[in-house]
Amino acid sequence: MCFSCFTQNFWNLLVLGLADGFLYALVAIGYTLVYGVLQLINFAHSEVFMSGAFAGYFILNGLIGTGSPHGLSSVAYVVIGIAGGACGGGVIAFLLERVAYRPLRRRHAPRLAFLISAIGASFFLYNLAGKEFGRDAVEIPAPFTNGPVFSIFGAQVTTYYIVIAVSAIAMLVILDRVVAGTRLGKGLRAVAQDAETASLMGVNIDRVVSQTFVLGGLLGGAAGFLFGLNTGVVYTMGFTPALKAFTAAVLGGIGNLRGAMVGGLLLGVVENFGAGLFGTQWRDVVSFGILVLVLLVRPTGLLGERLGRSA
Amino acid sequence: MSLLQLVDLDVRYGAIQALSAVSVEVQQGEIVALLGANGAGKTTTLRTISGLARPWKGSVLFAGQEIHRLPPHEVVGLGVGHVPEGRRIFPQMSVQENLEMGAYRRRGNLSQDMERVYALFPVLKQRRRQDGGTLSGGEQQMLAIGRALMSDPRLLLLDEPSMGLAPLVVETIFSIIEQIRSSGTTILLVEQNAVQALQLADRGYVLENGRVVMADQAGVLLNDQRVRAAYLGEGAA
Ligand SMILES: Nc1ncnc2c1ncn2[C@@H]1O[C@H](COP(=O)(O)OP(=O)(O)O)[C@@H](O)[C@H]1O
Ligand SMILES: [Mg+2]
Numbered sequence: 001m002c003f004s005c006f007t008q009n010f011w012n013l014l015v016l017g018l019a020d021g022f023l024y025a026l027v028a029i030g031y032t033l034v035y036g037v038l039q040l041i042n043f044a045h046s047e048v049f050m051s052g053a054f055a056g057y058f059i060l061n062g063l064i065g066t067g068s069p070h071g072l073s074s075v076a077y078v079v080i081g082i083a084g085g086a087c088g089g090g091v092i093a094f095l096l097e098r099v100a101y102r103p104l105r106r107r108h109a110p111r112l113a114f115l116i117s118a119i120g121a122s123f124f125l126y127n128l129a130g131k132e133f134g135r136d137a138v139e140i141p142a143p144f145t146n147g148p149v150f151s152i153f154g155a156q157v158t159t160y161y162i163v164i165a166v167s168a169i170a171m172l173v174i175l176d177r178v179v180a181g182t183r184l185g186k187g188l189r190a191v192a193q194d195a196e197t198a199s200l201m202g203v204n205i206d207r208v209v210s211q212t213f214v215l216g217g218l219l220g221g222a223a224g225f226l227f228g229l230n231t232g233v234v235y236t237m238g239f240t241p242a243l244k245a246f247t248a249a250v251l252g253g254i255g256n257l258r259g260a261m262v263g264g265l266l267l268g269v270v271e272n273f274g275a276g277l278f279g280t281q282w283r284d285v286v287s288f289g290i291l292v293l294v295l296l297v298r299p300t301g302l303l304g305e306r307l308g309r310s311a
Numbered sequence: 312m313s314l315l316q317l318v319d320l321d322v323r324y325g326a327i328q329a330l331s332a333v334s335v336e337v338q339q340g341e342i343v344a345l346l347g348a349n350g351a352g353k354t355t356t357l358r359t360i361s362g363l364a365r366p367w368k369g370s371v372l373f374a375g376q377e378i379h380r381l382p383p384h385e386v387v388g389l390g391v392g393h394v395p396e397g398r399r400i401f402p403q404m405s406v407q408e409n410l411e412m413g414a415y416r417r418r419g420n421l422s423q424d425m426e427r428v429y430a431l432f433p434v435l436k437q438r439r440r441q442d443g444g445t446l447s448g449g450e451q452q453m454l455a456i457g458r459a460l461m462s463d464p465r466l467l468l469l470d471e472p473s474m475g476l477a478p479l480v481v482e483t484i485f486s487i488i489e490q491i492r493s494s495g496t497t498i499l500l501v502e503q504n505a506v507q508a509l510q511l512a513d514r515g516y517v518l519e520n521g522r523v524v525m526a527d528q529a530g531v532l533l534n535d536q537r538v539r540a541a542y543l544g545e546g547a548a
Contacts, residue, residue, distance in 0.1 A: 194399055202388055202416035203415055
């Protein structure tokens with residue numbers, strides 16, 4: 001353990017942690033939304049993330065190629081990449097629900113069947129991606145030149161971190177408004193609180209479930225693209241970040257939207273602080289240690305289960 | 312014209328036969344009471360009408376149209392409002408949002424309907440920003456009825472609206488049911504509280520073990536020895 005490494009790097013670790021945390025939060029929301037309406041953990045959400053990264057990769061590869069955009073065109077490519085990633089994630093999430101889950105719901109299958117179906121779908125999707133798109137990581141053509149923009153207490157805040165923070169905050173605010181104020185959001189909350197009564201009110205449960213998967217898929221896919229900008233894109237890339245996002249969702253209270261946001265940021269920061277204290281090889285140990293701890297001590301998470309809330 | 316017709320309904324839950332050859336008719340503008348002991352099949356009957364349960368045999372006709380194959384969200388769109396047993400308020404939505412949920416399938420300006428509900432239940436207006444889960448039992452029942460009215464139903468199904476409520480509150484609820492009928496909504500009322508239900512209703516049916524064992528004018532049932540013995544708490548004749 002190196003306490004001085006930690007204190008010297010505090011602000012750097014914080015910036016890094018928040019950037020990771022925003023991505024975890026975007027992915028965690030996909031788990032929490034689906035859990036809220038179906039009490040189901042969508043363990044294939046990792047592939048939604050991966051699909052978003054590939055979608056963004058193919059689109060920017062086609063548009064940018066070997067160029068190096070700057071200024072306004074950088075902004076445009078970032079927006080296009082995020083939108084493309086979101087669409088990729090949304091489509092895969094939609095298909096997952098239709099193919100892997102809906103038939104089981106129709107049959108009132110036991111929980112275990114859903115879990116097995118999720119794992120099967122996940123295997124299928126990432127192996128398909130590996131077969132079609134190659135086994136090696138590819139790089140997304142950079143839509144902007146990364147570099148320090150400003151610094152706080154000596155910690156450099158780069159373009160990449162700013163892109164993550166701004167786009168994540170925008171998406172989280174939009175999601176919050178959608179859930180609180182739109183017809184879809186009301187239907188979603190009603191199904192989460194009492195699905196049968198929601199159907200008596202005229203809510204088409206199947207449609208709300210579908211839209212919930214898509215909503216989570218949009219954010220998860222966008223996060224996959226943002227993540228891939230830094231790490232490159234490969235068929236196995238979803239596994240670890242998605243499991244961490246799941247940890248974040250559990251930490252905040254699965255089923256709770258604000259909880260997923262808070263849990264994501266918290267996990268990102270704690271994980272990087274842990275890496276600063278114990279060394280980077282401890283990063284994942286810290287995260288999954290938290291998962292085990294939360295499940296043992298407080299399985300309802302910090303904020304508890306309440307997707308029903310408008311907040 | 313008969314607004315609702317249940318024809319020879321059989322409903323099963325797995326091996327349990329909950330309804331056997333149940334036939335019930337409700338005319339436009341009536342209040343019809345559906346009586347019976349616990350487990351007689353009253354709730355199942357209402358659930359079959361609104362599409363939550365599927366008949367094994369028989370049919371449900373609403374305004375002449377077969378509706379027993381429709382999902383619940385379409386049945387409510389045709390004009391069947393269901394106030395479920397146990398009220399089933401959305402606990403983490405405000406009173407106002409609960410009422411808006413009732414109008415989920417409707418478009419356009421609903422403020423007039425909302426005001427109509429608030430006029431029937433002034434206490435809901437005072438509490439409109441409060442979460443549904445924080446209301447008292449009586450207030451929740453009012454909210455459940457108001458919520459169903461927001462769908463602008465031609466037929467209102469009420470499942471034991473007096474359950475667990477103080478006598479004074481029950482009287483309020485029953486007088487409002489009468490008001491709802493006079494404003495043109497037909498009512499099918501499930502009750503264990505047989506006296507009050509029959510005093511309010513035009514006609515009544517008595518269910519026993521999933522079968523209709525009596526069907527008559529409310530006044531006749533109210534004076535029937537067997538009904539009095541079984542449901543009105545009087546010793547057997
Ligand atoms: N979901 C269910 N699964 C199995 N049996 C049920 C279910 N709901 C009701 N029943 C059975 O069906 C019969 C009728 O129940 P119900 O319609 O709730 O009666 P009531 O509303 O008159 O009390 C009872 O024997 C009850 O045990
Ligand atoms: Mg009942």
